[in-house]
Amino acid sequence: DAKTTQPPSMDCAEGRAANLPCNHSTISGNEYVYWYRQIHSQGPQYIIHGLKNNETNEMASLIITEDRKSSTLILPHATLRDTAVYYCIVRGPESTGNQFYFGTGTSLTVIP
Amino acid sequence: GAGVSQSPSNKVTEKGKDVELRCDPISGHTALYWYRQSLGQGLEFLIYFQGNSAPDKSGLPSDRFSAERTGGSVSTLTIQRTQQEDSAVYLCASSLGGGTTGEQYFGPGTRLTVT
Numbered sequence: 001d002a003k004t005t006q007p008p009s010m011d012c013a014e015g016r017a018a019n020l021p022c023n024h025s026t027i028s029g030n031e032y033v034y035w036y037r038q039i040h041s042q043g044p045q046y047i048i049h050g051l052k053n054n055e056t057n058e059m060a061s062l063i064i065t066e067d068r069k070s071s072t073l074i075l076p077h078a079t080l081r082d083t084a085v086y087y088c089i090v091r092g093p094e095s096t097g098n099q100f101y102f103g104t105g106t107s108l109t110v111i112p
Numbered sequence: 113g114a115g116v117s118q119s120p121s122n123k124v125t126e127k128g129k130d131v132e133l134r135c136d137p138i139s140g141h142t143a144l145y146w147y148r149q150s151l152g153q154g155l156e157f158l159i160y161f162q163g164n165s166a167p168d169k170s171g172l173p174s175d176r177f178s179a180e181r182t183g184g185s186v187s188t189l190t191i192q193r194t195q196q197e198d199s200a201v202y203l204c205a206s207s208l209g210g211g212t213t214g215e216q217y218f219g220p221g222t223r224l225t226v227t
Binding site: 104 | 216217
């Protein structure tokens with residue numbers, strides 16, 4: 001699986017957009033980019049995933065560069081409840097047997 | 113609907129004892145994963161079940177760790193002769209599987225403390 005690199009921590013003002021970067025320069029053609037977050041003392045929660053097109057859902061937007069070597073998760077209007085550790089993961093389809101490998105993620109703190 | 117459930121939520125055991133941790137995945141999910149998370153660390157993959165296929169045990173840290181999945185549903189993670197370094201939160205996740213790229217749904221975890 002491709003390795004991902006994320007900044008260890010970030011701050012964001014409440015109500016502003018939070019932009020969380022992730023580098024995955026060794027990603028291969030069939031690997032997807034997934035984002036999860038983990039709020040303190042809870043299990044990780046799925047946010048969004050994509051292959052090469054930008055994706056948007058009710059939680060966030062995912063912007064993937066054209067060369068697919070990096071991506072950005074955007075929380076458009078951060079709230080205090082968005083304070084969590086955000087994990088960027090790349091993996092292929094389950095049929096290939098590839099697993100999710102979580103790194104240490106980015107600890108996002110939303111400041112009032 | 114019901115999510116992934118795990119039991120017990122907390123387990124304190126003495127060094128050298130065996131423990132069993134249980135995971136009930138979401139109904140209909142064919143893929144099941146076990147991870148562990150030590151304090152302040154990211155998740156460490158342990159084992160993966162997909163349908164009736166042989167499990168991927170590549171993440172198990174030692175032969176003291178084993179897991180089974182009965183009837184393609186409930187899974188039990190067993191740790192024999194527990195050591196203090198086994199103390200962690202053990203997380204279970206399930207997904208639809210079957211070659212899809214679907215997301216994993218995590219349970220609340222079991223916090224294991226080995227004294």
